[in-house]
Amino acid sequence: MIxxxxxxxxxxxxxxxxxxxxxxxxxxxxxxxxxxKPLDVPSYDGNVTPYGVEFLSTIEKASxxxxxSIFRLNTANxxxxxxxxxxxxxxxxAPEAKFSIGAELYTRNLGRYTLIGTVGRAHGFxxxxxxxxxxxxxxxxxxxxAETEYATGTSIGxxxxxKPIAVYSAALRMVALLTGRVFxxxxxxxxxxxxxxxxxxxxxxxxxxxxxxNYHWSIRPIMARLLPEIQNIHKQNKRVAELLEPVxxxxxxxxxxxxxxxxxxxxxxxxxxxxxxxxxxxxxxxSAINVAAIHTTSMNITHVIYDLAANPEHIEPLRAxxxxxxxxxxxxxxxxxxxxxxxxxxxIRESQRMSPPGIVSMSRRVQQDVVLSDGTKLPKxxxxxxxxxxxxxxxxLWENPEVFDGFRFEKLRAIPxxxxxxxxxxxxxxxxxxxxxxxxxPGRFFVANEIKILMAHLxxxxxxxxxxxxxxxxxxxxxxxxxxxxxxxxxxxxxx
Ligand code: HEM
Numbered sequence: 001m002i003x004x005x006x007x008x009x010x011x012x013x014x015x016x017x018x019x020x021x022x023x024x025x026x027x028x029x030x031x032x033x034x035x036x037k038p039l040d041v042p043s044y045d046g047n048v049t050p051y052g053v054e055f056l057s058t059i060e061k062a063s064x065x066x067x068x069s070i071f072r073l074n075t076a077n078x079x080x081x082x083x084x085x086x087x088x089x090x091x092x093x094a095p096e097a098k099f100s101i102g103a104e105l106y107t108r109n110l111g112r113y114t115l116i117g118t119v120g121r122a123h124g125f126x127x128x129x130x131x132x133x134x135x136x137x138x139x140x141x142x143x144x145x146a147e148t149e150y151a152t153g154t155s156i157g158x159x160x161x162x163k164p165i166a167v168y169s170a171a172l173r174m175v176a177l178l179t180g181r182v183f184x185x186x187x188x189x190x191x192x193x194x195x196x197x198x199x200x201x202x203x204x205x206x207x208x209x210x211x212x213x214n215y216h217w218s219i220r221p222i223m224a225r226l227l228p229e230i231q232n233i234h235k236q237n238k239r240v241a242e243l244l245e246p247v248x249x250x251x252x253x254x255x256x257x258x259x260x261x262x263x264x265x266x267x268x269x270x271x272x273x274x275x276x277x278x279x280x281x282x283x284x285x286x287s288a289i290n291v292a293a294i295h296t297t298s299m300n301i302t303h304v305i306y307d308l309a310a311n312p313e314h315i316e317p318l319r320a321x322x323x324x325x326x327x328x329x330x331x332x333x334x335x336x337x338x339x340x341x342x343x344x345x346x347x348i349r350e351s352q353r354m355s356p357p358g359i360v361s362m363s364r365r366v367q368q369d370v371v372l373s374d375g376t377k378l379p380k381x382x383x384x385x386x387x388x389x390x391x392x393x394x395x396x397l398w399e400n401p402e403v404f405d406g407f408r409f410e411k412l413r414a415i416p417x418x419x420x421x422x423x424x425x426x427x428x429x430x431x432x433x434x435x436x437x438x439x440x441x442p443g444r445f446f447v448a449n450e451i452k453i454l455m456a457h458l459x460x461x462x463x464x465x466x467x468x469x470x471x472x473x474x475x476x477x478x479x480x481x482x483x484x485x486x487x488x489x490x491x492x493x494x495x496x
Pocket of ligand 1: 101125126129289292293294296297300357361362363432433434435436437438439440441442443444446447
C-alpha cells in the first residue's frame, strides 16, 4: 500500500505537488508568508531549449534594456535579481550576515538534501584552501607534474595515428587524478572507486537538486528519500568514508609521532584546521571539495582543448614559449617557469572569456532587508547575482570581442603598467568567472597551475586537431550555466 502511494508520488510529481500545495497553502500563508514585499522590477523568462531553459540571450536583452538597474531572471529553481555593475563593490565587500554565498548555495541547491553549503561552509574549510593550499602551491607543483604522465597516459594514451578523444570524459578523469593526488595522496587517488565517487558525487548533487525542485517543498523530504541521485550522494559518502578510514587512521598515527612532517595535502589541511577527526566527517569534507573542484576545472580544460583544436595557429607559438622558458631555466620545467608562460596564461583566460562557466557571478542570498547606497531596498531571502556575461562581449573593453584571440591578454600585458593585470587568476568587475571580492574562488591559483601543467604536457606530447569537416563543439546553455559540449571529440596524435 505504502509502495503504491510512493509510486504515484514518484510518477505524478506535479499533480501530487499541486494537491499538497493547495491544502497547505492557507496554513503556509498564515505561518510563513514573507513580511518583506518582493522588489518590483522588470522580470524576464529564459528560452526553452532541448536542454531546458537558457538565459544567455535573455540576459543580453535584459542588460541592454536595463544597463544600470536591477531586473529579475525567472530561473528554473529560484528567481534571481541581477544587479548592474554599479552595485558590485557593495556586494563584494559585504559580510555573510548581509549577502551570503553559503546560504545562496544551500538555498539554490537544496543543501538540506544534497548537502551543498553544509560542511564546506565551515570557516576552516575555506581557509584550508585560501591559506594552506595556496601557501604550499610550490610543493604541489612536482606532485601535479608527476601525476600528469599517468593521468594523460590512462586518459588519452599513445596515439601513433590521429585518434578521436571524448574530451570532457578525458578531462574529468585527468582532473580527478591530478586533484586527488594533491587532495588525498597516492594511496587513494588512483583507486578507481575513489575516482568514480569524486566525479559522480557532483553529478548526483546537481541533478538531484534539479529534480527535487520539481516537487513542492512540503513533499521534498519524502522525495529526497526516493530519488536515486540523493540516495547515491549518501551511499557514496559512506563508501568514501570506508575507503578513507585506513588512510586517516595511519595519518593520525603518524601525527602522534614526534618526528612527524606534515604532507602538503588537503587531508592534512583539513585535520589541522577543523575539529572533526572521524572518517565520516573527513569524507564529507573530501566530497565537498571535489564538488567545488572537479567539474569546474574539467569544464575549463575541455574549453581550452576545444579552443586549441579550433585555433591551431596558436599551438606552435605556445610550444615555442614553453621551450624558451624551460631552456632559460636551465632545461628544468618547474614552478619558476610557470609564471613566465604569458602566452599560455593569455590563451586560458581568452578561452574562459569566450566560454565562462555562467552568465552571472557573485550569487548571494540577502540575509536581512538591505538598503543599497542609492536607497534601493532588497528584501530578506532574495537571491541576487551580478551580470558577468556582458563584460565578456563588451566592445568598449575588447577589440573584436566575438573573435577568439588567444594572445589578446599577452598583448595587453605587454603595455607598460599592465604587467600584473589581465592574468587568468585576476578577478575584477570585468572578469568575474572566479567570482570577485572576499569570496573570490580560493582554488583559482591551484587551478591555474594544474591547467598549465596539463596543457604543457599535452602540447609537448600531442598534436591536436578538430575532426575533419567538424567545427568546435558548441557549448550548451542551461539555466544560468554555460557548459562545454560533453560529447565533443577532438583528434590527438602522439608527437615523436
Ligand atoms: C576552473 C575551475 C574553477 C572555477 C571556474 C571556480 C569558480 C568559482 C566561483 C565562481 C566561485 C564563487 C565566488 C563568488 O561568488 O564570489 C568559487 C568559489 C569557491 N571555489 Fe572555486 N572554481 C574553480 C575551482 C576550484 C577549486 C579547484 C577549488 C578547491 C581547491 C575551489 C574552491 C572554491 C571554494 C571553497 C569557494 C568558496 C569560497 C568562499 O566561500 O569564500 N574552486 N569558485
